[in-house]
Amino acid sequence: MKLIGLNKLDEELLRSICSHEASHFLVADVFGLSPKVFVAGPHSGICRHSPGVAWQNGAIAWAGFIGAALLAGEVSAASFNDWLNTTLYSPDGMDKLRQCSEPDVLAIEAEASRSRELARIAFTILNDRYDTLKSFTFELADLSRERFRFNQDHPDRAEKMCLLAQ
Secondary structure, three states, X not given: OOOOOOOHHHHHHHHHHHHHHHHHHHHHHHOOOOOEEEEEEOOEEEEEOOOOOXXXXXXXXXXXXXXXXXXXXXXXXXXXXXXXXXXXXXXXXXXXHHOOOHHHHHHHXXXXXXXXXXXXXXXXXXXXXXXXXXXXXXXXXXXXHHHHHXXXXXXXXXXXXXXXXX
């Protein structure tokens, strides 16, 4: 199978999107919420799951942000508290958090009084499943590249975007 190559920036964005969505997926799966994930490319992905209670939705939203940072080496078990303080209390950290999708931001804001607790829950789940997160991220990236290749090779039969993985 021949996979399409991406420029360096798009490859970095693709990995970031894939780690973000894979993180949502893993935490929603731990909560038993039957997640489905789809990554359309370097700029868009989605993870859908059964409805959770507000705190679960908050932890799942935090997971996307934390998982991308975990795989990028920006946070570890030893540095988590400092990283979270920077995220919550510095303008740069809050700007990064606000770059998440609107549903993520809304879920985090809905449980703002429990941010530390929910971020810690998400981090613990992801850190305990680090190898799974890493391999699932690469699997999602490979699937996304396959879609790119198919769409380039068959523009007349290009797959229509779907919200859920098949």
